[in-house]
Every structure is written in structure tokens, then in C-alpha cells.
Amino acid sequence: MIGVYFSGTGNTKHCTEKLVHLLDETAQVIPIEVKETAEEIARQDFIILAYPVQYSNVPVIVRNYIKNHAALWKNKKVLCVATMGLFSGDGAGCSARLLKKYGAEVVGGLHILMPDSICDVKLLKRSPEKNRKIIRTADRKIEIWAEKIRQGRYPKNGLHFYDQIAGLLCQRLWFYGKTKDYSDQIKVNGACTGCGQCTRLCPMGNLSLKGSRAVSGNRCTMCYRCISACPAQAITLLGDKVVEQCRYDKYGSQ
Ligand SMILES: Cc1cc2nc3c(=O)[nH]c(=O)nc-3n(C[C@H](O)[C@H](O)[C@H](O)COP(=O)(O)O)c2cc1C
Ligand code: SF4
Ligand code: SF4
Structure with a gap:
């Protein structure tokens, strides 16, 4: 199994x-x-x-x-x-x-x-x-x-x-x-510090660094992994502002 x-x-x-x-x-x-x-x-x-x-x-x-x-x-x-x-x-x-x-x-x-x-x-x-x-x-x-x-x-x-x-x-x-194909709707705002964390986490290789800012391609599978982890809360997808970074590890181990 x-x-x-x-x-x-x-x-x-x-x-x-x-x-x-x-x-x-x-x-x-x-x-x-x-x-x-x-x-x-x-x-x-x-x-x-x-x-x-x-x-x-x-x-x-x-x-x-x-x-x-x-x-x-x-x-x-x-x-x-x-x-x-x-x-x-x-x-x-x-x-x-x-x-x-x-x-x-x-x-x-x-x-x-x-x-x-x-x-x-x-x-x-x-x-x-x-x-x-x-x-x-x-x-x-x-x-x-x-x-x-x-x-x-x-x-x-x-x-x-x-x-x-x-x-x-x-x-x-x-x-x-919304789910027919990969999405091109990821937005990265000016708060991005270019730390690169999102580029390492994305399962689709959809994010890359251009100069000191992350940029998105058109192969997002809408998993919210990058959005929930970005230290600058600079990434959004369906909305325009991060309301709360949702991660299992914030609740799960307590
Ligand atoms: C783009 C998107 C669409 C979602 N649609 C639904 C939905 O239709 N019904 C639902 O109950 N949850 C929906 N969810 C919530 C997730 O399925 C749920 O939080 C899930 O447990 C997240 O699992 P993960 O942490 O392994 O990514 C959606 C989440 C995302 C990101
Ligand atoms: S994780 Fe956030 S701050 Fe770091 S490069 Fe990605 S978008 Fe920019
Ligand atoms: S939401 Fe998931 S698939 Fe989309 S860019 Fe972020 S990490 Fe990659």
C-alpha cells in the first residue's frame, strides 16, 4: 500500500x-x-x-x-x-x-x-x-x-x-x-522582497525571480502554497489582499 x-x-x-x-x-x-x-x-x-x-x-x-x-x-x-x-x-x-x-x-x-x-x-x-x-x-x-x-x-x-x-x-x-486548466491569475505586489521562497515551494515551477521580484507564469494549479507562505504576504490569486495565511501547521500540532 x-x-x-x-x-x-x-x-x-x-x-x-x-x-x-x-x-x-x-x-x-x-x-x-x-x-x-x-x-x-x-x-x-x-x-x-x-x-x-x-x-x-x-x-x-x-x-x-x-x-x-x-x-x-x-x-x-x-x-x-x-x-x-x-x-x-x-x-x-x-x-x-x-x-x-x-x-x-x-x-x-x-x-x-x-x-x-x-x-x-x-x-x-x-x-x-x-x-x-x-x-x-x-x-x-x-x-x-x-x-x-x-x-x-x-x-x-x-x-x-x-x-x-x-x-x-x-x-x-x-x-x-476556474478549474478547466492551469491559471494565469497569480498576482505579486510591490511588497515582494525577492526572497525566492515561493519559487522553491511552487509544485508547478510557475514562479521565478526577475531581478528582485517574483513573477508568475500561466501554470498555477491554485494550491495556495506560495500565498500561505510568502513572508511579505505579497501574493494573491482569487482575491486582492491576503486575509489570513492558512497553513495546517498553524493549528495542527496544538
Ligand atoms: C481554489 C480552491 C477552491 C476550493 N474549492 C473548495 C470547494 O469547492 N469546496 C470545499 O469544501 N473546499 C474548497 N476549497 C478548500 C480546500 O479544499 C480545503 O481547505 C483543503 O483542505 C485544502 O487542502 P490542502 O491544505 O491540502 O491544500 C478550495 C480551495 C481552493 C484553494
Ligand atoms: S515569497 Fe513573497 S517576498 Fe519572497 S519572492 Fe515570493 S512573493 Fe516575493
Ligand atoms: S498557488 Fe500553488 S501552483 Fe499557484 S503559483 Fe502558488 S504555489 Fe504555484
């Missing part, structure tokens, strides 16, 4: 590590953007694939990974895990359908409510205490399902037809344009 995840602000990384290590403490848990991930997946029968839901859809980097490694999924057992800030309809179902197309046996879907990761929009911002409570509830849900999975029972979150209708009607129909 192996855990493979994509995570912008740390929520999905935490959930994947917790679930996988409860099931098998010797199993590997690796980020999708690491080159060797495909070789490791090829060696395993059971894969836990996890990502943050974006507008009830799978982040482009993850969708493209699945498609670009189409041969990898045949006859693999996959549990699709989607973390979310509020609601994701068929967040797990979206990758499940794609994986089935490539021959995977999707054994289950798990949705986990976590703190919101959209640093530059006020909506869904909660107090640190509320975020810690959300994480405790998420951890409990993971523990309960780890126990059931050990007994051969799998969650089916997001896999039903009505979940698909909910995801479509509540989100994808209206916001499909």
Missing part, C-alpha cells in the same frame, strides 16, 4: 499520513509532484490518492497526473480521499470516475472537512480554536475509518449518483472555468 497526495497548505498531507500510517505504519506516503511517485505506485496494489477539492473538482495537477499515467491504474485498488473547507459534492467521485476509466478498482471515497485554504477571500475564515476543533473531528473520522477499512469496509463519500448531481449543480456548472 502507498499514500499519494497533493497538498497546498498541508491539510491533505496530514490526513493522508494519518490514514496511511494507521493502516500500515511502514507504508510510504509521497507527494504527487515527486518524480519517483509513479515508480512507487507501479509496485503497489492498493493506493490511497488524496487531494484538496477545488470547486467540487480535482486540482488540475492531479487530473493531469492521472491522465498522463493512464497505464498505471489498471487493476489497482484505489481509495480516493478529498479534503474540503465546507462542501464538495462528489469531490472523491471526480477522480474515481477518471481512475475507473483507466482500469482501476475504486474501493471507496472519503471526504474530510478541514480548515479552509483560500488565504485571500474572507469567506469561511474561522477562529484558530474552531480550526483546531475541525482538525480534531477530522482526525477522529480518519481513526474510525481506518478501523473499518482494516475490517474490509470502505467509506463511499462522493461516489453516489446524487453526490455527482450535487457537485455539478452546486459548483462545477458555475465554476468549471
